[in-house]
Amino acid sequence: MAKAPVLPRGFELPLKQRLPRIGSIDQVAVEQRAAELAKRSIKKESKVWALELAIRCCDLTTLEGQDTPGKVAALCSKAIRPDPGDPNVPSVAAVCVYPNLVPVAKERLAGSGVKVASVATYFPSGQAPLDVKVRDVEDAVALGADEIDMVIDRGAFLSGRDAKVFDEIVQVKHACGDAHLKVILEVAELGTYDNVRRASLLAMAAGGDFIKTSTGKLPGAATLPVQLVMLEAIRDVYEETGRKVGMKPAGGIRTSKNAIQYLVQVHETLGPDWLTPDLYRIGASSLVNDILMQLRTQKLGAYQSKDYFTND
Amino acid sequence: MTDLQKRGDRSPVPTDWTYAPAPESTDIVSLQDRYELFIGGTWVEAKEHFTTLAPRDESPLAEVAQAGPEDVAAAVAAARDAYRSWSRLPGSERAKYLFRIARILAERSREFAVLESLNGGKPIKESRDVDLPLASAHFFYYAGWADKLEYAFPNRKPKPVGVAGQIIPWNFPLLMLAWKIAPALAAGNTVVLKPAETTPLTALLFADVLRQAQLPAGVVNIVTGDGRTGAALVDSEVDKIAFTGSTEVGKAIQRRVAGTGKKLTLELGGKAANILFDDAALDQAVEGIINGIYFNQGHVCCAGSRLFVQESIYEPAVEKLKKRMGTLRVGDPLDKNTDVGAINSQMQLDRINELVAAGKEEGAEIYQPPCRLPEKGYWFAPTVFTNVAQSYRIAQEEIFGPVLSVLTFRTPEEAVEKANNTPYGLSAGVWTEKGSRILWMAQRLRAGVVWANTFNRFDPTSPFGGYKESGFGREGGLHGLEPYLSFDGAETFGG
Numbered sequence: 001m002a003k004a005p006v007l008p009r010g011f012e013l014p015l016k017q018r019l020p021r022i023g024s025i026d027q028v029a030v031e032q033r034a035a036e037l038a039k040r041s042i043k044k045e046s047k048v049w050a051l052e053l054a055i056r057c058c059d060l061t062t063l064e065g066q067d068t069p070g071k072v073a074a075l076c077s078k079a080i081r082p083d084p085g086d087p088n089v090p091s092v093a094a095v096c097v098y099p100n101l102v103p104v105a106k107e108r109l110a111g112s113g114v115k116v117a118s119v120a121t122y123f124p125s126g127q128a129p130l131d132v133k134v135r136d137v138e139d140a141v142a143l144g145a146d147e148i149d150m151v152i153d154r155g156a157f158l159s160g161r162d163a164k165v166f167d168e169i170v171q172v173k174h175a176c177g178d179a180h181l182k183v184i185l186e187v188a189e190l191g192t193y194d195n196v197r198r199a200s201l202l203a204m205a206a207g208g209d210f211i212k213t214s215t216g217k218l219p220g221a222a223t224l225p226v227q228l229v230m231l232e233a234i235r236d237v238y239e240e241t242g243r244k245v246g247m248k249p250a251g252g253i254r255t256s257k258n259a260i261q262y263l264v265q266v267h268e269t270l271g272p273d274w275l276t277p278d279l280y281r282i283g284a285s286s287l288v289n290d291i292l293m294q295l296r297t298q299k300l301g302a303y304q305s306k307d308y309f310t311n312d
Numbered sequence: 313m314t315d316l317q318k319r320g321d322r323s324p325v326p327t328d329w330t331y332a333p334a335p336e337s338t339d340i341v342s343l344q345d346r347y348e349l350f351i352g353g354t355w356v357e358a359k360e361h362f363t364t365l366a367p368r369d370e371s372p373l374a375e376v377a378q379a380g381p382e383d384v385a386a387a388v389a390a391a392r393d394a395y396r397s398w399s400r401l402p403g404s405e406r407a408k409y410l411f412r413i414a415r416i417l418a419e420r421s422r423e424f425a426v427l428e429s430l431n432g433g434k435p436i437k438e439s440r441d442v443d444l445p446l447a448s449a450h451f452f453y454y455a456g457w458a459d460k461l462e463y464a465f466p467n468r469k470p471k472p473v474g475v476a477g478q479i480i481p482w483n484f485p486l487l488m489l490a491w492k493i494a495p496a497l498a499a500g501n502t503v504v505l506k507p508a509e510t511t512p513l514t515a516l517l518f519a520d521v522l523r524q525a526q527l528p529a530g531v532v533n534i535v536t537g538d539g540r541t542g543a544a545l546v547d548s549e550v551d552k553i554a555f556t557g558s559t560e561v562g563k564a565i566q567r568r569v570a571g572t573g574k575k576l577t578l579e580l581g582g583k584a585a586n587i588l589f590d591d592a593a594l595d596q597a598v599e600g601i602i603n604g605i606y607f608n609q610g611h612v613c614c615a616g617s618r619l620f621v622q623e624s625i626y627e628p629a630v631e632k633l634k635k636r637m638g639t640l641r642v643g644d645p646l647d648k649n650t651d652v653g654a655i656n657s658q659m660q661l662d663r664i665n666e667l668v669a670a671g672k673e674e675g676a677e678i679y680q681p682p683c684r685l686p687e688k689g690y691w692f693a694p695t696v697f698t699n700v701a702q703s704y705r706i707a708q709e710e711i712f713g714p715v716l717s718v719l720t721f722r723t724p725e726e727a728v729e730k731a732n733n734t735p736y737g738l739s740a741g742v743w744t745e746k747g748s749r750i751l752w753m754a755q756r757l758r759a760g761v762v763w764a765n766t767f768n769r770f771d772p773t774s775p776f777g778g779y780k781e782s783g784f785g786r787e788g789g790l791h792g793l794e795p796y797l798s799f800d801g802a803e804t805f806g807g
Contacts (some may be wrong), residue, residue, distance in 0.1 A: 024745050026765050029596035039437065041334035041648040049329060232595045239631075263329075268639050272328050 169206035221251025250283025353529025394530030403459030410455030433654030472500030474551030577785025582738030737779030
């Protein structure tokens with residue numbers, strides 16, 4: 001019979017469950033809770049406040065093969081001043097583009113306080129050698145990106161190579177320097193809430209400043225239960241370490257009503273501390289106009305035609 | 313650019329997000345000043361009346377009749393009259409009426425939901441999303457059985473029992489009405505219903521649904537009043553008594569009915585155990601535990617009022633539980649964002665206060681999250697007791713309020729032993745990721761319902777009822793028909 005290998009000195013068997021435990025997620029219950037929270041009725045001044053917050057937390061995004069400097073420039077103007085008719089409407093948090101378009105965005109947004117975020121790490125698939133991904137990040141940072149949205153290697157994650165995923169995030173974080181790192185889990189490819197939770201904890205442990213649901217390139221991106229699972233993971237990390245990690249749902253949030261449901265969930269899961277662009281972002285492209293329309297409705301008491309809002 | 317700079321730096325950051333009030337309008341409900349007794353399809357004047365209140369602010373809502381023994385006798389006589397033709401109606405015809413009632417309830421659900429919250433104090437989101445849909449679903453479900461009784465009980469010749477006297481509680485006034493009336497009518501019985509003293513209004517509004525559905529006169533009679541009316545109904549010439557309420561009153565009824573030949577079903581109190589294992593999905597379990605005890609202010613006979621936590625996760629579990637309690641929104645039952653509403657009555661509030669005081673005195677540690685309770689009305693903050701011993705009153709007696717007692721266990725055997733160590737046996741909850749353990753526990757827990765990784769879930773197709781002092785007889789599902797049927801050609805009192 002083979003002898004058991006001698007354990008290295010000081011090695012502690014990981015038998016004790018620690019918090020945050022990887023734990024598990026009950027699908028039925030988490031969906032039920034998300035559905036309940038979605039029924040909150042947010043009215044009047046609390047609605048206006050939420051809508052303005054949603055704009056302040058918005059990462060206005062364009063990630064198309066057909067993006068041009070002109071398109072990005074238009075988006076930047078929208079980001080700074082979403083509603084030209086109402087100076088009280090705040091700027092969005094950031095503009096999110098491909099690395100090549102970072103300089104255009106940087107120039108257009110200079111002095112406005114609106115950040116430039118760039119996707120990197122062989123977005124959206126992440127299926128490239130690590131040095132290519134790191135180089136991608138370094139370039140984006142050198143071009144002026146304030147924030148990097150990376151994708152995890154889902155291939156590695158789903159085949160059980162958690163360490164590879166972890167190491168990649170660590171290296172990308174290093175390459176980011178001062179830039180903030182958002183880690184995209186691409187939940188639509190993870191398949192289960194258990195995986196979403198595991199990937200969330202992994203991304204936070206590896207140093208991600210934000211965890212983000214999706215690339216926006218797949219259907220079934222951000223959903224309310226998925227965000228709830230991620231918020232609970234963030235809460236567990238905060239409870240244990242005191243570290244506040246941000247949250248960014250992306251993809252599929254198109255209406256004000258939907259955006260408010262996401263904010264309510266943050267409010268009632270993590271508390272008011274997270275209701276700030278420093279810790280919460282919404283990745284969206286068409287959401288802003290719907291919010292503007294709702295804000296004006298709150299102020300005027302009647303809906304205005306879509307033609308009163310600019311398409312950028 | 314300076315202008316832009318200012319805009320970018322401008323940060324109108326309020327520190328807190330307070331939800332604006334979102335009250336459900338009460339305009340949809342029009343109340344009469346005074347309600348009489350619904351007997352034989354008409355309103356019969358009573359001698360005495362009493363005032364029914366809105367527990368959220370103690371404001372009077374209406375005057376309600378106090379039925380005396382002679383009123384009850386008249387109602388039973390009307391039901392007996394109606395029984396002759398109702399019991400001979402083909403099942404498919406009875407079903408038509410039940411389907412109609414179900415549909416009308418669904419159509420008027422907002423009106424009923426508002427009235428239920430107004431008179432009972434429960435949050436509008438619960439009466440809207442739980443009480444009303446379930447009440448309507450019960451009528452739909454039993455409507456489906458009305459013409460299939462021969463198939464439901466093959467070779468047993470099911471026959472109606474006669475006139476059923478039904479006494480219901482104040483925690484789910486309309487839903488309990490549906491649980492009682494739907495199977496009774498489907499089986500061919502007629503009914504005299506006594507709603508609870510503090511919550512008669514939805515039952516009285518239900519009389520209008522019966523009018524709309526053109527149910528024959530006398531098939532359902534509604535007599536309001538206090539315990540005296542209930543006692544008169546128990547003593548009257550009915551063939552069956554169905555009671556939902558406290559174990560104390562249930563025992564009294566059983567004594568009075570003994571030897572009379574009346575059939576009896578009792579659905580009584582509970583002290584349900586929620587058992588949390590260390591491998592459970594913790595956040596969802598906490599959510600379920602919260603729902604288990606604070607749903608309907610804990611005015612639920614199957615409320616998960618005892619929480620048994622495996623010692624290895626005691627601290628994180630209790631910590632999460634307390635944090636979650638802090639986000640419960642206590643207040644106006646008619647606000648759509650309210651999670652915990654008003655206590656049903658002064659009497660119930662006194663009872664809760666008494667037991668909570670006993671808990672403190674016995675040495676349990678109390679925690680209540682900071683929350684501002686309205687000044688008027690009956691209110692009690694969500695409460696959890698830790699450091700509770702099995703022998704404390706708060707671990708033994710039914711509190712019927714938003715009060716949770718937390719105890720611990722080490723092994724599955726110990727959990728079963730402690731959970732079963734109560735005179736009650738209505739429901740239990742098991743929280744674990746391990747399927748085999750769920751089955752192992754369910755076989756050993758002496759409770760009528762065992763929920764796994766959920767709590768307080770109801771469906772008309774699922775039978776509900778107790779072990780031991782939680783009562784006998786089942787409501788819901790096929791089992792729920794049996795108490796309203798006699799079998800194998802046995803003589804019935806009615807007809």
